[in-house]
Amino acid sequence: MKQFNQTSQKIMLAIQITKASLLICFFFILWYLLYEQNKLFLTGEQANNTETLTEVHLSSPSTLSSNITLNTINNNDSIENPLNELKELNKRYCGNPTCKFLFVYNFGEQETKANLHFRSFSQLAEKLNRTMILTNVGSSQISVCQNFSFNLYYNVTLLKKEFPNVLYKSEDDFILWLKERDQIKNKLNNINNNEVIPPLSILHSNLRRYDITSETIYRNVKPVVSLSECLSKFGPFMNLTDPNNSRVKYTIMDITKFDLKTEQSRAKFSKLLIDDLSVNEEILLVNSYVLDPLFPVIMPVIPYNxxxxxxxxxxxxxxxxxxxxxxxxxxxxxxxxxxxxxxxxxxxxxxxxxxxxxxxxxxxxxxxxxxxxxxxxxxxxxxxxxxxxxxxxxxxxxxxxxxxxxxxxxxxxxxxxxxxxxxxxxxxxxxxxxxxxxxxxxxxxxxxxxxxxxxxxxxxxxxxxxxxxxxxxxxxxxxxxx
Incomplete structure (x- = not known):
């Protein structure tokens, strides 16, 4: 009888523990349901706020956070990404966040003299810290009007060893840079609805030996309408007559034959040339007819292919x-x-x-x-x-x-x-x-x-x-x- 009573007490204790556990579970489930309902309510309210921000500032709600401060940061990021793209583009082509090119599009004479002039302008590119374009070749000339890449005549690998501090890019590379820059510019300017990346900045300079002048003169001139028609192949990404595409300044340098005849005179002249052409424009576009070396040191002949x-x-x-x-x-x-x-x-x-x-x-x-x-x-x-x-x-x-x-x-x-x-x-x-x-x-x-x-x-x-x-x-x- 005593054993039976002990068993009954154990059963009653187990039932009480079970009831208590069920009661605890019930309240826990009730609390959880109320919490989730409240959470859903808050998320819906924040979503309404997000839609309002999307209409005003952004084009894609998928980029938004439920936090308003983060929305602002993401908004800025969407604008700054193209700027970063431009910097990365320039680094890829020029090794710097900003590209500065020296593009001598016409060297004025047949290959033997043009070979000499290209070396002089490579020296100038080094002094100005500009990326130099390997102008096309053909018909014994180095000129933008020719149809073949620079390496048809020359060994570019050995050229780079001769001028290790100069970065060279082909005309095709230049066209790709112009195209990609234009795409990034359009993307950023459309997002911001303001002009953020400006048109191309170009200085066009005509360098010529002018035997009737008594001293070398560098001056601004009016827009040159008789530029080489072959430059049109870089359009529409470089259009010299469209101010929305390219902002162009024009200069001319008349060089006396005496300034280029001796090593001493070329040393003096080259300092003047570097000073005059140390500009901020992205592209230094040059038409050259100078006949003689520009620098006191005459570099070896460009190695042939x-x-x-x-x-x-x-x-x-x-x-x-x-x-x-x-x-x-x-x-x-x-x-x-x-x-x-x-x-x-x-x-x-x-x-x-x-x-x-x-x-x-x-x-x-x-x-x-x-x-x-x-x-x-x-x-x-x-x-x-x-x-x-x-x-x-x-x-x-x-x-x-x-x-x-x-x-x-x-x-x-x-x-x-x-x-x-x-x-x-x-x-x-x-x-x-x-x-x-x-x-x-x-x-x-x-x-x-x-x-x-x-x-x-x-x-x-x-x-x-x-x-x-x-x-x-x-x-x-x-x-x-x-």
Whole structure:
């Protein structure tokens, strides 16, 4: 009986504990339901506030928080992101949050001189801390009007080693920068409904050697309406006539020939040039015709593309590595004197071949080889005297040229480069390299040839640096027989 009572008490105690537990659970569930209902009510009220903010300030409610202060921060972020995009764009292209370009869109002369000028402006880009555009090439020029990228002629990798402190970008890179900048500008200005990123800031400067002036003058000028039409290929992202797209200032520098003649005068001039062109504009756009170096130190020739160097080596091997190189630039010769000029060249060649034991001849000339057009833009009047002189030479010797030896065959088979071989072009660089490597080198005398030829001088200068490699001379000029 006693055991039964103890069992009953345990059961009653368990029932009481269970009732207490159920009661606690009930109140806990009731409290939870009331809390959630209140939470839902508050969230709905805040959502109503969010919709009002969206209508006034933002375009997408998905970016909003339930906190009003955070809404303001997110609103600012949505505006500042394009600014950050612009900085990142500039860092990607220029290595700095702000891009500053030097774009010399026309170098004014054929490749040999243009090569010299490009080096001078690379020095300027370094002094101004500007990214330099690798202007297109073609037809023996460095110009925005040409169709081929800079590396058709030149080795950009070696150029960068020559100027390690200059950042170079191609015309295609420049177009991409213009396009992306324009997209970011439109995005930010539309979001803010105000102009935040301004139009492109451009300084257009025309640099020219002006021989009639007694001192170098740099001045502002009115807008230049006769700019190269080829600049239009950068539109609509760079439009020089639309003030909403580009804000352009125009200047001109007339440079005396005396300021560029000596190392001392160039040292003085270059300081003036750097001071005048140290500006804040994003783009320094330059049309150049200066003829001479701009800085006291003249940098080495821009290295040529490996393809051209390999072609020069192939031609040298076809000439059995022993040959006389001739540069006969017929432009500015006296046509009626050309038969005597040809006779003098024949006498000179016979003498050299006999004395030096050289059997092969290579001719570099502006005379037409592939078409009726000469290989110089400025040599247009070709007479029977010119034809007769070349005929006399061919009838006496086997005359090799880049055409007869199959030079640049790969490019010549590609229709893309057809225009490059009508007139001056990449073949001029090949001629120069083959003549530099010749065992003996001769050029025309006064009356028979253009004496003040930068092309001829460049060959002679390079040969003077290679005399210890077995060359027989630097340069000789044949004589007209009396």
């Amino acid at each position: 490996d393809y051209i160097l390999n072609e020069a080596q192939k031609l040298k091997e076809k000439l059995s590595s022993s040959y006389i190189g001739i540069h006969w630039r017929l432009e500015q010769s006296r046509p009626e004197l050309l038969p005597e000029c040809a006779q003098g060249l024949i006498i000179t060649l016979n003498k050299i071949m006999k004395e030096e034991g050289i059997e092969n001849i290579y001719l570099a000339t502006d005379y037409p080889l592939l078409s009726s057009s000469s290989q110089s833009d400025t040599f247009t009047k070709i007479t029977n005297y010119h034809h007769d002189a070349i005929r006399m030479l061919n009838e006496t010797f086997k005359i090799n040229t880049w055409v007869s030896l199959g030079g640049l065959e790969q490019l010549r088979k590609n229709e893309k480069y057809d225009t490059e071989f009508i007139g001056p072009g990449i073949q001029g660089i090949l001629d120069k390299l083959v003549c530099v490597n010749s065992n003996y080198f001769i050029a025309g005398p006064k009356g028979c040839s253009r004496i003040l030829s930068t092309f001829t001088k460049a060959i002679a200068d390079e040969r003077s640096n290679r005399l210890d490699s077995g060359l027989l001379n630097v340069i000789d000029r044949w004589k007209i027989p009396l």
